[in-house]
Amino acid sequence: MHGLMQDKPLLISSLIEHAAAFHPETEIVTKTVEGPIHRSNYRELRDRSRRVANALTTLGVDFQDRVGTLAWNTHRHYELYFGVSGSGAILHTVNPRLFPEQLTYIINHAEDKVLFFDITFAGLVEQLAPQLKTVEAFIAMTDRDHMPEVxxxxxxxxxxxxxxxxxxxxxxxxxxxxxxxxxxxxxxxGNPKGVLYGHRSTVLHSLMQVAPDAFEISSRTTMLLIVPMFHANAWGVPYSAPMVGAKMVLPGPHLDGENVYKLMKEESVSFSMAVPTVWLMLFQYLDAHPDASLDRLSLTGVGVGGSAPPIAMIERFRKSGIDMVQGWGMTETSPLGVINKPLPKHDSLSDEDKAKLKTKAGRGIWGVEIKIVNDDGERLPWDGKTSGHFYVKGPWIASGYYRQEGGSKLDSEGFFPTGDIGTIDPDGYLQLVDRSKDVIKSGGEWISSIELENAAASHPQVAEAAVIGIAHPKWQERPLLIVVLKDNATIDKEDLMEFLEEQVAKWWLPDDILFVDELPHTATGKLLKTKLREEFGDFKPVTTG
Amino acid sequence: MHGLMQDKPLLISSLIEHAAAFHPETEIVTKTVEGPIHRSNYRELRDRSRRVANALTTLGVDFQDRVGTLAWNTHRHYELYFGVSGSGAILHTVNPRLFPEQLTYIINHAEDKVLFFDITFAGLVEQLAPQLKTVEAFIAMTDRDHMPEVxxxxxxxxxxxxxxxxxxxxxxxxxxxxxxxxxxxxxxxGNPKGVLYGHRSTVLHSLMQVAPDAFEISSRTTMLLIVPMFHANAWGVPYSAPMVGAKMVLPGPHLDGENVYKLMKEESVSFSMAVPTVWLMLFQYLDAHPDASLDRLSLTGVGVGGSAPPIAMIERFRKSGIDMVQGWGMTETSPLGVINKPLPKHDSLSDEDKAKLKTKAGRGIWGVEIKIVNDDGERLPWDGKTSGHFYVKGPWIASGYYRQEGGSKLDSEGFFPTGDIGTIDPDGYLQLVDRSKDVIKSGGEWISSIELENAAASHPQVAEAAVIGIAHPKWQERPLLIVVLKDNATIDKEDLMEFLEEQVAKWWLPDDILFVDELPHTATGKLLKTKLREEFGDFKPVTTG
Ligand SMILES: Nc1ncnc2c1ncn2[C@@H]1O[C@H](COP(=O)(O)OP(=O)(O)OP(=O)(O)O)[C@@H](O)[C@H]1O
Ligand SMILES: Nc1ncnc2c1ncn2[C@@H]1O[C@H](COP(=O)(O)OP(=O)(O)OP(=O)(O)O)[C@@H](O)[C@H]1O
Ligand SMILES: [Mg+2]
Ligand SMILES: [Mg+2]
Known part of the structure; x- marks a missing residue:
């Protein structure tokens, strides 16, 4: 027997229609690609999204056709979010920072029918076009005056x-x-894999995201959306903001410290989310401009994820009364999986212990079941010590990849393997240990490459550090540390090894340390360990015992 | 094409399992029917709900059988919330304050297979039992020592x-x-109608309810649940609290001002919801006990609904730093339909204007589409002046009544007619004018019985006032005011009429005023106007012109 409740589907179009009805004049502010500030509101966003939907029909886009975008966070990209998905087509946000070969692969794999692009990428698109097999129309996201000559x-x-x-x-x-x-x-x-979201998963993710135990988004929030709209739905904010009528500030391509600071100040931003790199860029700007200060902002909270924030970052925000909230997620999880909000029992912790708690990835939220398992898939205890493969299950978690690449990914209980390794404490907080592809398996025990990197990076003369596993006849795998030193650094291998001895267990010490000028990164700024393994995987350390 | 997201159904069992996993030690405190305080937590609630599910099988309860409860807000009733619905049976919460004939009608209409009851109602159940056609087992919600002799x-x-x-x-x-x-x-x-909720509607309602723009419920909340669990899902709180791990305080039958105050104080309650009558009882207690005070409580907010709170109530809470949040809803809307949270633009209002804003029923929340229409079903403008029939649409709004009593209730756009009349202002705030059955249609214009009642009740010597329509040869209908005076009141009809002349438009003045000792009420404390119309509908006023 079904309940006698209305059978109304959860659709993305309802989000923008709600905002237009109840928050018509709430602003959408964009620092445009062309330069000037553009001011719009939810009513206009709704009206123009509807126009986009009609325009798509003109372009020959049918139900469930893929519509590609290579674009920054702007009002136009936002219109596509609703115009495309709302009309029943599929919005394919492409990360313009990927290598051209990856872009070609992805756009062809998705079979995008049309491609919208910001003028920043006109040259790139011109270069890609001959290889794009399915794209029938190209749309430059600008006005007549700024049309690129391509x-x-x-x-x-x-x-x-x-x-x-x-x-x-x-x-x-x-x-x-x-x-x-x-x-x-x-x-x-490895190669990027396609994650295909649905209307239901997107709406449920939004409902979860606005909750006080998540990112606490409301009609009182002014949100600076730094996370790119081409990256995992910009963490879901483009959908949750209209659900509650939050004011939205879109920085376009202007993600440097100065622009982020100025937008925050001028638009009285109260909350913002970004990867740690962006916050570091903001700090660098602040350090170089003594007249600028976190204390002058209306910011009350910031979100962080994608990789773990250093404790010093959490502390610096806290000292200006800004609460840093970490989240863990993946493209495959829409992306929010766990979120780090303290419990009432944590109120009595010292400031230091509170900051330490905040370095954990986060606690389970309703909607996402979590578990850690051993290599045999057996559940491991939540003791905050035992580490295992991290699995998640829920209505906004992927079941597989686009075009069934790799088949179903779920285990017998319906859980998705994240590829991350972590511990879970008795309160359900996940602490990320490493990626399963990066963890170093030394004589049956695990060494966390991330922890070793953090230990090395905590040396004042180290700019960046990477750890990969290299083959070892006795221990199977041993850690190799690869380091970029700061300008004017004076330390050598022995100095650094001595420093590490005080930080980690003896058997965790790297078998060797290499100094390099630069480390390879992905389009999202993460260490590209596949590349490092290619280059240094066969390295034979002098010290191997 | 479906998204490649997991197909996980939204089920009520997931709420308690989430709480048990992530908030196992968060307390459920009950002031029991038997008297003493009982302390439990979410882990225990989950464990015992599972036992209840097994016990139901023993009792012969099958999938989708109805399980009746006649019970207060206690941990046992709470166990039934999850044990019954979680196992796939249907929890039928019966309002014990209804008249015995209504109770018999409802339990037979629902065809309850078993009936759980609090010992308070042992005598009542004994009296009803011979008329209950489908109930195969009776369960007294107590321990061996307290079993009633029935x-x-x-x-x-x-x-x-x-x-x-x-x-x-x-x-x-x-x-x-x-x-x-x-x-x-x-x-x-009229006769009570059955509203049949589903797992989906309940979970979606919970997600909406915890949001900052709704009741802002989190793991930091300590909730005193005054709204009875037999009344419209206790406004959804029994489901949303475990979703976020809020501490729960259940008052059992102890709803008087003293017990409410003491529970709030002793358990450091931060939020609570109730109908205006309960808050008045609390105020009476405070007035009689100068050592008790709102200022001594940890209360930061209260919810109110079911009928409109007087502005003095909102003000009194505000003066102690307690934010009163009004909601409008019906059993048919799960029950939350609109919620009164201010917008940023209201920050600059004076305290008085803020309180006035709070007397409105509330603003639209995502998930519920709203409209007001004229008698022909045409949409009316949102100007805060034009009043019309209030309609709602959404995934937690009823489509009809149990056993299809009255058929589908939805209009051609899929909206549900609430039977209420209201205005909607440009920001989407609903102001309730009246029930359509109670509004007085005088010469094609509407007179709000509620507004007239409020005007009369604002006289210091009036204890309670009711207004009904009586037939009129020229104006079709005219208002009749029926009044209960306070003890020692000295005013007469003329005095009150003079007082009213200063409050309302001349053509709104009642054609006559009757003084009575008592007014009839429903089981939920609302004015029973059907009864008044029966008794006074044919009244011929002396003053009819
Ligand atoms: N708070 C966090 N702390 C540490 N790592 C995090 C955090 N949040 C996310 N991550 C890392 O980011 C990953 C998800 O990133 P994303 O979905 O962008 O692609 P990717 O995993 O980097 O790339 P690919 O799957 O193609 O190799 C997670 O699996 C996790 O390893
Ligand atoms: N905030 C509010 N202000 C004024 N009236 C309210 C408010 N909230 C709810 N109500 C009234 O309560 C009604 C819903 O009450 P409920 O579902 O308990 O049953 P009922 O309508 O009183 O009974 P029945 O439908 O059986 O006649 C609404 O339709 C509305 O008239
Ligand atoms: Mg990945
Ligand atoms: Mg009703």
Whole structure:
């Protein structure tokens, strides 16, 4: 017997329609690609999204066709978020920072029918175009005055298209499990894989995200959206903000410390999310500009994820009354999986212990079941010590990859293997230990490459550190430390090894240390260990015993 | 094409399992029917709910059978919330304050297979039993020592049942649209009608409810649940609290001002919800006990709904730093439909204007579409002035009543008619004007019975006031005011009429005023106007012009 409740599907179009009805004048502020500040609001965003939906029909885009974007966080990209998914097509946000070969691979793999791009990427798109097998039209996301001079077949001007389209549009109603958007993983561990989101998963993720125990987003929030809209749905914020009518500030391509600071100040931003690198860039700006200060901002909280923030970052924000909230997630988890909000029992902790707690990835939120398991798939205890493979299950967690690449990924209990390794403490907080591909298996025991990197990076003369496993006849694998020193550094291998001896267990000490000028990174700024393993995997350390 | 997201149904069992996993030691405190305080936690609640599920099988309860409860807010009732719905049966919470004939009607109409009752109601159940056609077993919700001496067939002791049942239980997985619980409306406008909730609607309602723009419930909340668990899912709190791990305080039958105050004080309650009557009882207690004070409580907010709170109530809470949040809802809306949270633009209002804003029923929340329409079903403007029939649409709004009583209730756009009349302002705030059955249609214009009642009740010598429409040869209908005076009141009809002349438009003045000793109320304390119309509907006023 079914309950006698209305059978209303959870659709992305309902988010923007809600905002337009109840928060019509709440602002969407963009620092545009072209330069100036652009001011819009939810009513206009809704009206123009409807126009986009009509324009897509003109372009020949059908139900569930893929629509590619190579674009920054702007009002136009935002219009595509609703216009494309709302009309039943699939928004494929492509990360423009990937290598050209990856871009070609991804766009062809997704079979994008049309491609929207910011003028920043005009040259890139011109270069890619001959290899793109399915793209029938290219749309430059600008107005007539700023159209790039490029040689592209079937090139359109975004503003002309939107202008020409009617504002009259009725969002279609369909099964809430219908695909809404597509995003490929960062490619840290191999080729990017396509994650296909649905309307249902997106709406449920938004409902969870606004909760006080998550990112606490409301009509009172002014959100600076730094996380790129081409990266895992910009952590879901483009959907959750209209759900509650939060004011939105979009930085376009202007992600440097100065612009982030100025936007925060001028728009009275109260909350923002970004990867640690962006916060470091903000700190660098602050350090170089004594008149600028966190204390002058209206910021009350920041979110961080993608990789672990150093404790000093958490502390620096805290000293200005800004609460740093860590989250763990993957493209495959929409992306929020666990979020680090303290419990009432933590109120009595010292400031130092509170900051330490905040270095953990986060605690389970309703909707995501979590577990850690051993190599045989058996559940491990939540004691905060035992580490295992981290698995997740829930309505906004992937079941597999686009075009069934690799088949179903779920275990017999329906859990998704994250590829991360962690511990879970008795309160359900996950502490990330390493990626399973990066952890060093030394004589049956695990050495965390991340912990070793952090230990090395805590030396004042070290700029960046990477640890990979190298083959060892007796221990199977042993750690190799690869280090970039700061300018004017004076230490040598022995100095650093001595320093490490005080930080980690003796058997964790790297078998050798190499000094390099630069480390390879992914498009999202993560260490590209696949590359390091290619280059240094066969390295034979002099010290191997 | 479906998204490649996991197909995990939204089930009520996931709420308690989440709380047991991530908030196992968070307390559930009950002031029991038997008297003493009982302390439990989410782990125990989960364990005992599983036992209840097993016990139901022993009692012969099958999938989707109805399980009736006549019970207060206690840990045992809470165990039934999860044990019954989680196992796939339907929890039918019956309002014990209804008249015996209504109770018999409802329990037979729902075809309850078993009936759980608090010992308070032992005599009542004994009296009803011979008329109950489908109930095969009666369970007294107490331990062996407190078993009532009643003559009931197949009578069980709750604690014995739970004790005997195994703790091993795997919650079944089924379609999220499966019915989970059943509740009949209050019977204000006629016979109570059955509203059948589903797992999906309940979980979505919970997600919405915890949001900062709704009741802002988190792991930091200590919630005193005053709204009865037999009344519209206790406004959803029993489900949303475990979703976030809020501490729960259950008052049992002890709803008087003294007990409410003491529970708040002793358990450091931070939030609570109730109808205005309960808050008035609290105020009466405070007035009589100068050593007690709102300022001594940890309370930061209170919710109110069911009927409109007077502005003085909002003000009194505000003066102690307690934010009163009004919500509008019906049994048919799970029950939250609109919630009154201020927008950033209201920050600059004076305290007085802020309180005035708070007298409105509330603003639209994501998930509930709202509209007001005229008699022809045409949409009316959101100008805060035009009043019309209030309609709602959303995944936790009823589509009809149990056993299809009255058929589908939805209009051509899929909206549910609430039977309420209101205005909506440009920001989407609903102001309730009246019930459509109570509004007085005078010469094609509407007179709000509620506003007239409030005007009369604002006279210091008036204890309570009711307004009904009486037939009029020229104006079709005219208002009749029926008043209960306070002890030692000295005013007469003329005095009150003069007072009213200063409060309302001349054509709103009642055609006559009657003084009575008492007004009839429903089981939930609302004015029973059906009864008044029966009694006074044919009244011929002396002053009719
Ligand atoms: N708070 C965090 N702390 C540490 N690492 C994190 C955190 N949040 C995310 N990560 C890392 O980021 C990963 C998810 O990143 P993303 O989905 O962008 O692609 P990727 O895993 O880097 O690339 P690919 O899957 O293509 O190799 C997680 O699996 C985890 O390793
Ligand atoms: N904030 C509020 N202000 C004024 N009235 C309210 C408010 N909230 C709810 N109500 C009234 O309560 C009604 C819902 O009450 P409920 O579902 O308990 O049963 P009922 O409508 O009183 O009874 P029945 O439908 O059986 O006649 C709403 O339709 C509305 O008239
Ligand atoms: Mg990955
Ligand atoms: Mg009703």
């Amino acid at each position: 040689n592209l077949p079937n090139l359109h001007c975004y503003e002309d298209l939107v202008e020409a389209a009617s504002e009259e549009y009725q969002w279609p109603e369909f099964d809430e499990r219908t695909a809404s958007s597509l995003c490929y993983t960062s490619g840290t561990t | 003559n009931l067939p197949n009578l069980h002791c709750y604690e014995d049942l739970v004790e005997a049942a195994s703790e091993e239980y795997q919650w079944p997985e089924f379609d999220e649209r499966t019915a989970s619980s059943l509740c009949y409306t209050s019977g204000t406008t």
